[in-house]
Amino acid sequence: MKPKVAVFDFTCCEGCELQILNCEEEMPDLIATLDIVTFREAMTERSAYYDIAFIDGACSRRSEMVVLKEIRERAKMVIPIGACACLGGVNCLKNSYPMDEVLKAEYGEAARYYDTIPARPISAVIPIDFYIPGCPIVKEEFIRVAQEILAGKVPYQPNDPVCAECKIAGNVCVFDKGMTCLGPVTRGGCKATCVTGGATCWGCRGVIDEPNINAEKEILKKAGLSVEDIVRQFNLFNACQESMWK
């Protein structure tokens, strides 16, 4: 029997699910080893029976908490995918405002029809078995993790900072160009794609295990950032972990 896989979405842009659909070349081999039984972005069929649940998006409504608990009861493995699901991501930017103000700003007079609570990662609502970081996820990483799980292995989770891959890519460090970067404390695995593309790392893959946040703050201060700027930079994707750098 092939394992049954379900993909769910909560509060997010669904870009991480799109990354799964972008695995066009690898999908035939993957589908030969598993059955996708629920995936709203890709198919109309649904099933209440699944072994592995991939979850895109943060939890930001009470109704989502109920659904998540039901998913946890049904699935043998629950795997959040992407910054929204793993960290809360950009959704957590609203958390520093009163929720009624947030609703009004977004929906105006229709705000009374909607429910919102401070956004949180999936792991804050239900136990998880693994996670695939990134905004969006790296599709090759999704395929690798899926293959490792299907082979009965504990998937590999990168824990080197983005700087390591940035050096391998031969990039000039953005600090030497007058910019700032969260690469020294951010979990690698993306091949430093943003820096290679001419931008900087905003920390979408979350922090590494045991990050040296104080050293990073010192580097950012030396680069001219105020304490408020530093918190703002960290908070773009990691606002739910704010206690770490405040």
Ligand code: SF4
């Ligand atoms: S992590 Fe990024 S790409 Fe993925 S759903 Fe959230 S906002 Fe979209």
Ligand code: SF4
């Ligand atoms: S640009 Fe960023 S990721 Fe690259 S080496 Fe410098 S600090 Fe590290």
Ligand code: SF4
């Ligand atoms: S470089 Fe930083 S912001 Fe860009 S994908 Fe990698 S972890 Fe995310």
